[in-house]
Amino acid sequence: MLEKHIEAALVRRVKKLGGLCEKFTSPSARSVPDRIVTMPGGVIIFVELKATGKKPTELQERDHARRRALGCDVRVINTKEDADAFTP
Numbered sequence: 001m002l003e004k005h006i007e008a009a010l011v012r013r014v015k016k017l018g019g020l021c022e023k024f025t026s027p028s029a030r031s032v033p034d035r036i037v038t039m040p041g042g043v044i045i046f047v048e049l050k051a052t053g054k055k056p057t058e059l060q061e062r063d064h065a066r067r068r069a070l071g072c073d074v075r076v077i078n079t080k081e082d083a084d085a086f087t088p
Contacts, residue, residue, distance in 0.1 A: 009080045013086045029063070033047055033048045044072070046072055047074075048077070055078075
């Protein structure tokens with residue numbers, strides 16, 4: 001499945017749960033996760049989206065590790081089923 005379809009499913013799911021699912025871009029870094037999910041109660045989750053069967057690049061993996069070391073929740077979603085089942 002294409003990444004854009006998985007991303008659309010995630011946006012729908014987060015909206016249904018009462019949260020925000022915003023595009024994340026950084027002019028100074030190319031490897032940031034695709035989306036920042038903000039849920040009620042101040043829960044923030046970084047989400048990297050990939051087409052089914054694809055994995056994050058080495059640079060993305062390093063970015064994820066850096067964020068996790070800071071205590072952030074970073075997730076990789078690469079199926080529509082995972083997007084549909086997303087929970088904070």
